[in-house]
Amino acid sequence: MKSEHRPATAPVNGALGGPFGRPLDQVVTAEQMRGIEGHLFDAGMPVAALMEKVAGRITAWLVKQFPCQGYPRIAIVAGPGHNGGDALVVARELATQGYEVQVCSPADRLKPLTADHLGFVEYLGIPVVKSMAALAPCDLLIDGLFGFGLERPIERAIADVVAAINEIDCPVVSIDLPSGLHTDTGAVLGTAVRATHTLCLGLWKRAFCQDRALTYLGRADLIDFDIPSQAIAAELAAGPPVRRATLATVRDKLPLPRQPDTYKYRVGHLLLVAGSRPYAGAALLAALGARASGVGMLTLAVPESLRLMVLAQMPEALVVGCPETDSGAIAHLPEELDLSRYDAIACGPGLSRQAMPAVQSVLDSAAPLLLDADGLNLLAELGSVDTLSGRDAPTVITPHQGEFKRLFPDQLAASDDAGAAALAAAQQSSALVLLKGACTAVAHPYGPLWYVPESTPALARGGSGDVLTGLIGGLLAQTQSDAADHPLDLALNAALVGAWWHGQAARRAAADRTELGVDAIQLTQYLNPVLAQMVA
Secondary structure, eight states, rough: OOOOOOOOOOOOOOOOOOOOOBTTTTTEHHHHHHHHHHHHTTTOHHHHHHHHHHHHHHHHHHHHHOOOOOOOOEEEEEEEEEEHHHHHHHHHHHHHHTOEEEOOOOOOOHHHHHHHHHHHHHHOOEEEESSSGGGGOEEEEEEEEEOTOOOSOOOOOHHHHHHHHHOOOOOOOEEOTTTOOOTTTBSSSSSSOOOEEEEEESSSSGGGGGGHHHHHOOOEEEOOOOOOOOHHHHHHSSOOEEEOOOOHHHHTSSSOOTTTTTTTGOOEEEEOOOOTTTTTTHHHHHHHHHHHHHHHHEEEEGGGHHHHHHHHHHHTTTEEOOBBBTSSBOOOOOOEEEEEEEEEEEOOTTOOOOOHHHHHHHHHHSSSSEEEEEEHHHHHHHTTTTHTTTTTEEEEEEOHOOOOOOOHTTTHHHHHHHHHHHHHHHHHHHHHEEEEESEEEETTTTTOOOOOOOOOGGOOOHHHHHHHHHHHHHHHHHHOOOOOOOOHHHHHHHHHHHHHHHHHHHHHHHHHHHHOOOHHHHHHHHHHHHHHHHHH
């Protein structure tokens, strides 16, 4: 096991901006990154100059996060390509700053520029060995075997190098990607380095947004090297943008500040249709999420047998008791419940499979709608997601992988990328699709795909999804009053803010209480402190 190391200062993970006004939250494929670099080289940027610049930025990060006093001995594993060249320049620069540097160069054939840098490293007297076994003990290891674009499995002697890296008992920093990961899918190509830190170069690669890659990436940081915005635009203009959610982007989408003269009905009225006798807690957890969203008014439609219990816990809400089945599910929504009066409806947590009439009623409504949990299961029983395409108001669906497979059985099978599957599902259904996972994907049917990769295993608890439903539902109700924007764009804002906010609250709770100590109630209690931190 590698030693855990957390940098002394929190990194900036891809905020909007940069010296040339480009979006540093952009996510690219290997093919797109090759195209962007090609534009730079065609425009006259020498490969050697770019390598020096990138390596200088990497070195500055390493010196700040791993000072020489604490990590004097550094081993660098350099591969045959330009990722290895970056690593060799880093080796040279660290040696000039007083570190004891040694290099392992296991490949027999190197690219010419990389071979030149290796020769200069040897000229400087930095020890160079061919095998990991010949390395002296180190305090930090830099993985520069392979960067983005690897497509063939790592085998034989190089696989042995990766295995040896994974046995090292010190922090491991990978340059661009942990060697052995597929750039787009995050899949392991034979074997892969398990890094404690990964420095993604230039723009975020798609692998950083894939659940399967998280075990290998460790803590991820973006190393910006000033790619001109026109080079990015030239390569990415053809397709919908793919972005990684950050504090800067999410903060801009919050329904804040409010107008000084506002009142409760101007800041959203949410109808939450939830709960059944066997799953009473789901309605309450969703309501607590809605409360934290700041929605002006909340109405809960629950089975009549739950009404007094919910009212006792949510005294500020309007609680409507619904006729119920013998099993305690909502039999149907009361006729006097006018669905047209609500700014948004959230439906699904704890409904059970006996609540089909209630789900059909909200599907037929003209209000913006969020469907989750049994709302999605009952939608799947209807046999087609085409019913969502016929709705005049925007629809948000928030499935986990099991629910997604029931709704869109062909999409995940057709793609190794959850984001690509979510985007295809959004285009098929004309709904906004939030596919939950360790890296949540939020897909707009006619626009961008967003990833929310900052999560925590602490969310692997029953009820955390119910909290998310209420939180996004409350945000959805608050964002429908701005007629200047397309309703689906506003729904995207609500889903993106809710997913990021929910994940950050869980991370903060896990930091205080450990990953084992964050139940759904505890999660709701961290939502408002995290919001205050977001807007500070």
